[in-house]
Every structure is written in C-alpha cells, then in structure tokens.
Amino acid sequence: MKKNKKGFTLIELLATILILGIIALIAIPLVLDVIKDASKNALKDSAYGLIDATDLYFAQNQSNLAHKTVFTIENNKLTSEEKIDYKGKVDEGTIILYSDGKNALCIDNGDYAAVKRTDETEVTLYAGTCGEENSTGDGFDIISSVEELTNRVKDLEDENATLKNTNNKLEEDNASCQGSLAELDAQIISLQNQISNLNAQIIELNNQINTLKGDKSSLQTQITNLTNEKTALQEQVTTLQNKIANVDGQLTTKTLSWSTTGWVSNNYMRGSATVTFNFAHKVVGVVSVTGGGANGGAGATGISGNTVTINCHGWASAAASGTITVVGY
Secondary structure (H helix, E strand, O other), X not given: OOOOOOOOOHHHHHHHHHHHHHHHHHHHHHHHHHHHHHHHHHHHHHHHHHHHHHHHHHHHHHHHOOOEEEEEEEOOEEOOOOOOOXXXXXXXXXXXXXXXXXXXXXXXXXXEEEEEOOOOOOOEEEEEEXXXXXXXXXXXXXXXXXXXXXXXXXXXXXXXXXXXXXXXXXXXXXHHHHHHHHHHHHHHHHHHHOHHHOHHHHHHHHHHHHHHHHHHHHHHHHHHHHHHHHHHHHHHHHHHHHHHHHHHHHOEEEEEEEEEEOEEEOOEEEEEEEEEOOOOOOEEEEEEEOOEOOXXXXXXXXXXXXXXXXXXXXXXXXXXXXXXXXXXO
C-alpha cells in the first residue's frame, strides 16, 4: 500500500500549538501592563481633579468654613453633606479641607490608593487601599496589598509548575507517537502481504481513513484560526506601543505668568483670569498655580483646548498675579 505524504504530522501540530502558547505568554502581560498603567494614571488624574475642586470650594466658602470639612465618596458618589464638583471616576475616598486652606485626600480603586497629605503638593500612588485618618491629622493610613501580591505570586508559581508538567507530558506523548508510527509502518508491511485475504478489513480501514481525513481538516481549520488570532494580537500590541511612544514623545511642560484685577467686597478680593498656551493640540493637565491676591491664593478651575481658567482670592487689594505650569502636546 502506498503511504500518503501530504498534510501535517502530529509532531508538527504539537510544535505549532506550543509556539502559539509561548507567544500568548509573552503578549498578554504586555497588554495587562498597559491597562494597569492607564488605571493608575486615571486614579492620579481624578485625585488632582478633587484637589482643584476642593481649592475652589475653599475660595468660595472661606468666610464660613468650619475647622475641618470632610467630603466622602462611595461608589463614585458624594455621600457627605458638603458637595464639590469634580471630574473623573472615584470608587472610594475621603477629602479633608481645613480652615487654613490646606487639604489632604486618599482615594482608591481597589488595587491602588492615591494619597496627598496636608504638607504635600503632589499626589503619590501606593499599592493598597485607603485606611482611616492617621493620628497626626495630616493624612491617611494605607492598607497594604502585600498579602494579595503574595497570593498572586504563589498562583503564578503554581501555573508555571502546571505548564512544566504539561510540557513534560507533551514530550512523553511525542515519544509515544514516534513509537506508534514505527509500529504502524510494520503493520502496513504485514497488511500488504495479506491484502488478498483481507478485503473485508480493507473496507473498514477505508472508513477509518475517511474519519481521520475529517479530523485533519478540523485541525487545519483550528490552526488557521489560531494563526489569525496571533496576527490580530500582534497588531493590537504594536498599535498600543505606538500610541504610548507617540504620547510620551509629545508631552511637554510650559509655564506662563498671569495677572488680573478682581472685585473687592468687605475687604475680600475675588477674581479670575484666563491663560492661553501655544501647544500644537491642547493642554492635558495643570502641574501648579502660584500667586494670587494679597495674602490669598489661586487655583486652576477649567481647561478648554489651550486655554486654562484660574480663580484667585486675596485681601484688600484688587490686583492679583502669579504663574501657571501645565502639561500639553
């Protein structure tokens, strides 16, 4: 009987599946890292949005503020009596505003916490969730997620052990298949000698061959689908990498001066100013705002394209000025 040389061997199919598995192990962590970084940046941006909203609340309500005003957020909703308008999505968090204008906050998304203490100007990210206000009154405690990370490491180690066992099993199956192929060759030689007396068995063998051809076609379809999925995943990874490189390469910071003349009521000045930058696209965030009226302050309250709106306050004098630093591209 003449052997059919066309199609894939079982060893080639196993090798193809193993290669696709390795590619998936490399690509999936890269995509997950991009998603995690985006989640952390969104949490940090929401924290700065809340700080700006708290500064605006202080400017509008300074004359009748209590020593400490607490804003509480649960499930992206303000549950405290006092309200502020803010941008962004916040799962859980607390913001504290003191009568001297200082503030502290802690918000989290379940995996990371964004924290700012009263003596800090920048928001810091920590792995964990927000705890209670600390005993010094300048911020919050962080509930560490080290135990969760330890459990995750253990899970990954277990998965690695499982993959090693699977690889060993595939190698054993491969050796077994090679032995089976040798046995089949010997049986074919024997069947060729008995072919005149085995007509009935030939019919049965033909039926088995048809079944194997169907299995082969199914395997070829699966291989084609896996190849298409691999190509699509590679394209997605390349697109994400290009987007990250483009944004990182275009972001720059710029600083401009601002000044305005506000209106004075009961010896207290309030005013606003707009500052327009010359980025090719737009301003994406405010780094800092300095200055204000006499013994007062200022804060950014809105961004529209290349234009940033600043609200300021002070005592006695109607004049106010300062600088603003932003990030844009």
